[in-house]
Amino acid sequence: MRRAIAIACLGLACASPAAALAAPTTAATPANDGGALAPVDVVEVNGLIDDIVVRSIERAIARAESGDAQALVLQVDSDGAVASRERLEAMFARIADSRVPIGVWVGPTTARAYGAAAQLLAAADVSAMAPGTRIGRTGRPFAPGGAALGFGEASDELRTGTLDEDRARALGALRLPIADEGVPVIRNMLLAMDGLSARGVVLDTVRDGPATQDAADETADGATDATDATNGGAGVVREATTARFFKLGAWERLLHTVASPAVTFLLATVGLALLVFELYTAGVGIAGSVAALCVVLAGHGVATLPIRPLGAVALLAAMLAFAVDVQVGIPRVFTATGSVLYLVAALTFFGPSDAGAIRLPIATLVAAVAGTVLAFTVGMPSMVRTRFATPTIGREWMIGREGVAVGAIGPEGVARVEDATWRARTNRATPIADGAGLRVVAIDGVTLEVEPLVGGARDYRERRGRD
Numbered sequence: 066m067r068r069a070i071a072i073a074c075l076g077l078a079c080a081s082p083a084a085a086l087a088a089p090t091t092a093a094t095p096a097n098d099g100g101a102l103a104p105v106d107v108v109e110v111n112g113l114i115d116d117i118v119v120r121s122i123e124r125a126i127a128r129a130e131s132g133d134a135q136a137l138v139l140q141v142d143s144d145g146a147v148a149s150r151e152r153l154e155a156m157f158a159r160i161a162d163s164r165v166p167i168g169v170w171v172g173p174t175t176a177r178a179y180g181a182a183a184q185l186l187a188a189a190d191v192s193a194m195a196p197g198t199r200i201g202r203t204g205r206p207f208a209p210g211g212a213a214l215g216f217g218e219a220s221d222e223l224r225t226g227t228l229d230e231d232r233a234r235a236l237g238a239l240r241l242p243i244a245d246e247g248v249p250v251i252r253n254m255l256l257a258m259d260g261l262s263a264r265g266v267v268l269d270t271v272r273d274g275p276a277t278q279d280a281a282d283e284t285a286d287g288a289t290d291a292t293d294a295t296n297g298g299a300g301v302v303r304e305a306t307t308a309r310f311f312k313l314g315a316w317e318r319l320l321h322t323v324a325s326p327a328v329t330f331l332l333a334t335v336g337l338a339l340l341v342f343e344l345y346t347a348g349v350g351i352a353g354s355v356a357a358l359c360v361v362l363a364g365h366g367v368a369t370l371p372i373r374p375l376g377a378v379a380l381l382a383a384m385l386a387f388a389v390d391v392q393v394g395i396p397r398v399f400t401a402t403g404s405v406l407y408l409v410a411a412l413t414f415f416g417p418s419d420a421g422a423i424r425l426p427i428a429t430l431v432a433a434v435a436g437t438v439l440a441f442t443v444g445m446p447s448m449v450r451t452r453f454a455t456p457t458i459g460r461e462w463m464i465g466r467e468g469v470a471v472g473a474i475g476p477e478g479v480a481r482v483e484d485a486t487w488r489a490r491t492n493r494a495t496p497i498a499d500g501a502g503l504r505v506v507a508i509d510g511v512t513l514e515v516e517p518l519v520g521g522a523r524d525y526r527e528r529r530g531r532d
Contacts, residue, residue: 102272102306103135105255109312110139113418114146114181115369117321119156121313129165134309136258136268138168139189140251145180145202145420147324147370153181153207153419157188166190166263170254171198171230180420181207183223186239187215190263193241193248194230200238201227202420215240255305270306320365326415327429329366334407334433336360337384342445345392371423376414383407387441395479395488396442404438463505467518470497480505480515492516 108125129137172195186192217237259271336359343353386403415423468482475496480489502518
């Protein structure tokens with residue numbers, strides 16, 4: 066028989082048919098002894114499951130066992146795992162040996178649970194999904210001995226495919242014995258867990274009581290449920306247990322964020338690009354320090370995530386190709402080559418996880434490629450010319466030296482002087498043919514102002530003496 070239960074979470078006050086929860090059938094709710102309801106610990110499991118997340122789950126189990134929590138709920142939104150198989154199997158064994166009941170809720174709306182994250186639902190004593198979420202791609206079980214996944218009729222379908230919340234419930238993939246319209250918020254899950262028996266513990270998460278003024282005040286604070294008209298009529302409120310939320314610490318959160326694919330790739334790109342910039346400047350400045358920090362942080366992500374050698378080599382080769390034209394100051398064939406190599410690196414940098422191949426989000430991919438190409442075709446040459454324009458570089462010795470044009474210079478092009486290739490601009494826009502001799506008359510940053518050896522214009526703007 067259905068009971069209308071209001072969504073009592075965080076200030077939601079009105080009940081609706083979509084939030085109606087059926088009465089638990091596993092065990093009867095034990096009588097309250099008059100004391101406060103024991104809390105339920107809630108731990109967020111977001112992003113790829115790496116060693117940091119594994120340790121967080123294991124600590125949460127130990128904390129719940131040693132404290133006053135009556136259950137532990139994992140709030141999951143993860144595309145899979147990148148921790149080693151041995152580490153994941155140890156985590157699932159720890160979940161199996163837990164002395165407190167463990168629940169898994171996939172949420173909020175649009176959340177995903179793939180690979181090892183989806184297998185958490187099979188390892189839990191109770192599991193539920195918010196509307197709009199999906200689970201699947203479970204692959205090979207992480208349970209000790211490769212035990213069969215407990216997804217009922219959906220086990221085979223979930224091994225390689227995905228299911229939404231409605232389909233998962235219809236096939237018996239979820240372990241929450243209710244017949245409602247879903248569990249949109251975690252508070253609904255706590256209410257529905259009332260009376261369930263797991264691991265020798267009967268959960269006591271809801272208490273019925275008279276609707277006193279104090280109870281009404283508590284309802285305003287989100288601590289109690291709305292009036293339950295089907296459980297004693299008007300004047301009865303349903304008080305839910307307290308949910309204690311836990312997250313990663315600041316340092317762990319930083320490392321976990323850095324180890325996400327998008328952040329790792331962007332940090333590697335920024336770090337290497339700034340190293341190229343510092344290569345053509347005098348001394349080591351702020352750019353070099355930032356580059357070192359980015360490379361170190363990206364190194365943590367590279368050590369955590371599966372990296373394809375092809376992608377790593379393509380990224381390094383792209384930066385070397387970009388560096389050649391940065392030295393010349395003109396985007397040429399090496400810039401085009403670097404752009405192609407960088408695109409290859411962005412598409413192939415990451416390898417597969419337990420739930421499938423890791424790919425950069427489309428927005429990140431477009432922003433990274435467009436930003437990098439723009440930086441090395443427009444921004445980087447301009448910045449390098451500005452840095453080279455300082456008097457400490459000391460290239461005045463080149464004034465008066467002779468060279469040849471590499472391609473036509475009219476008025477800009479490339480000149481070879483002293484076996485080095487330089488960006489060049491003709492003095493007073495006098496064109497110089499390909500292969501023709503030239504002479505350096507001035508230096509502007511990394512650009513040489515040149516004139517032809519024969520036939521150069523003469524006027525009052527002459528910058529050097531004539532015989």
